[in-house]
Amino acid sequence: MYDLNISWSASATPRDLECMLAYSSQLGYKTVALNHIVSTPIPAQIKNPLPQLPLSSSTAGTTTAAADTPAAPTLPTVLHRATILLSEPSQNHRLLSLAPHYHLLALRPTTEKSFAAACQSITDIPLISLDLSQRLPFHLRHKTCAVAVTRGLRFEISYAQLLAAPDARARANFIGNVMSLVRATRGKGLVISSGAGKPIDLRAPMDVVNLLSVWGLASEKGVEAMGPGPRGIIVNEGIKRSGYRGVIDIVKAAPAPPEEMKASREAATDGKGNGTNGSKPGGKDKKGQKRKNAQEPPSDGNRPGKKWKGGQKPK
Template identity: 55%
Template structure:
């Protein structure tokens, strides 16, 4: 599955332009996209103004759509896409919020945004904010560090904080649409320089490739994106992971964090009992019960062991049972001799001697 986790949205975006962009992204092969709402200052009571589509879940449960997008790649394509009223094929649409870390109060309100959006990202602009995002922002709150690579940062991307963020599960977002917009050529050169520095600092690991497209003309196919980034230092295999494996991990982790509690997720479906396995178990139990009954009948019909067993023999006339082979232990012989003296009868040994 291919992901584009950044389709730029603003209140001025019309529904027709947005539908056209989503339709074109589906034709390029993207299975899931995220509408991105860039928030400069988070209000005390934030709301989700992003438009919803008919097949999306209710606003009270936004994370279920994120978790459903993380299903196996072998799932039916009908579950991965949705259709508009006129029958056009659209990718799965997620809701995302990107918070600028220049507002300290807005950073503290990020957990409130997590309950309203499927994905949450942070965008640092200074070295202090970048270090805080790499080492202190919890992955349960935000799992993406989105960077505007067209601006000149007053610091360098050092390997230590970058690799610390990657090892914690955070991902760095690179948006190729920023360099496709017409404008200052210096901004494009700055974007290329920042990308090469970020690739060196992270060794190409933990990078998510998105478009941040504001219009249809800023979208590119997956193969074109991989080749474009390979020219500027990102290996082809890392670029492919940035379009598939890495964003899928972000979507799945965000869905689990919203639907679960301390690693315990809800039960989606209870597995049905296999009838054939149940019949086999019943047959085994019946065979075991019949075998036990046969052993009980052979032992005397009452299911109890007999004390005599195989050595059970004849009586000596006084109510005492003697072994069938006539062998008597010394202790038993003394006991029989004593009983015979009391009753006036002879023991088997005396009868043999006589």
Template identity: 30%
Template sequence: MSVFMDLNLTFTGDKDELRKLVETAAHLGYSTVAINYVFEPDTKKKTPVPTPLPISELIQTPPIVQGRSQPIKILNRLTIMMSDSSHYRASCPEYRHYDLLAVQPDTDKLFLSACMTYDIDLICLSVSDRLPFFYKRAPVFGALERGVAFEVSYSAAIRDSTRRRYTLANAMFHSDICKGKNMVVSSAAEKALEIRGPYDVMNLTQLFGLTERCGKDAVTTNCRSVVLHGESRKTAGGIIRTFKRPDTAQINLSEDCPASKRARADITEGN
């Protein structure tokens, strides 16, 4: 049985509405959701990165997933709205508070950097409006090789007919470039009425130009790959130093020998 995921439930500050969103997602059959904190840095002054609220404070008891006997898994996600290269800080410690890290670039140069160099999990595509720039296959394939996925959201198409046309056209443009690889479809819902069931989303992806198989991967396998990529991004930052332990029989344990003192200290620490 497939594990469905929605990696974009927009955090608006209304905890009651957020609880309804999570409960609706669980009722529709989603096993994993991500609460998305949208961060728009100020170019003139250094805006601090928001800290996510503890899951236990938002939802004390996670609801049970429909058709499964386990509670829904809730992740925290940060999306950086980028209009300048300084908005992404590679060594920012606050990024580690989030399970997933995404960026939404506004220019072709930022899009290229996000695809080729940024240590992120998702690249958000603004499909609900006219594309601010056009991109080519080379940076997209570079992102795919690094395991970075592209996200298309559908909730804006529910709110407005004009955005619906843009969403369909832009999603088809991207699916034609990436051929459905590493493409994630999420809701970006702010209210419970804006989220749709996973099978409805799979049908919607066919309007995006995806095949039936790619449409299913967009809400299952590709989402799981993004979650695993986020886990490795948070943990793959350590350094291991190894050295050969000296043989005690070959060490001169003389009290006056500085090398012997260092060797005894190494042996003591090793034991």
């Protein structure tokens, strides 16, 4: 399973982040993405503040000690993601400048105009992330969402927005927006993530699938939104960054070991430069005579090596 939204804060210590990753692995998530919020306009100097693994040398001893115990989980594969807040479509001319610095980009439109642009015209950003705990300033219409799904975009549902909601109004907004999104997309093109900033907000994958099934999302669609759906996004983004115009890089095959090359060479020759039949490559056998398969040049335009009496072919 995949979780493409683990909320990251600059105030989080490496130990807290390590505990979050370890708990997500224990719940069954094999690949997670640390999420960083970026505001527009995009600054000229782009820097990825997300930490690299291993997190720090101060936690290395703790990690080693924990790995010695049988119950110590392994950390999942960690990707870097940037979620871009977009209010005006005219600010999207430098969005792709973030691509070399992150594994994944997501767009969070905050106005109806930017939402329509994200669904219909903005390219190379595969994920649309909405704050479903707030009252959206636009309607989730089937026509607009269907265009985005047809273009290969995915809509994200982060269930931590419900678990960390400050009041009942925010929880009601989340439930209503999720039902509207499921109805507008017909359950297609969805990605379910956590958006959690603390381990207490994480849930097991099947618990999330059962929760969303109450609000209209079928169980098979929920499993797809936590497995094949996010996996397709990661694979496509990896191809974009490792290839050119959709062409995948070709990795050169490793050469055969010297022992295998020597054995194949000896199988084709007798070890002295001769062929398998004992003949040398010059066209003569050991007795100095021409081999039978050597053709003589045609003498009269007829078949090679065949001469007719009188120089003419009998009628």
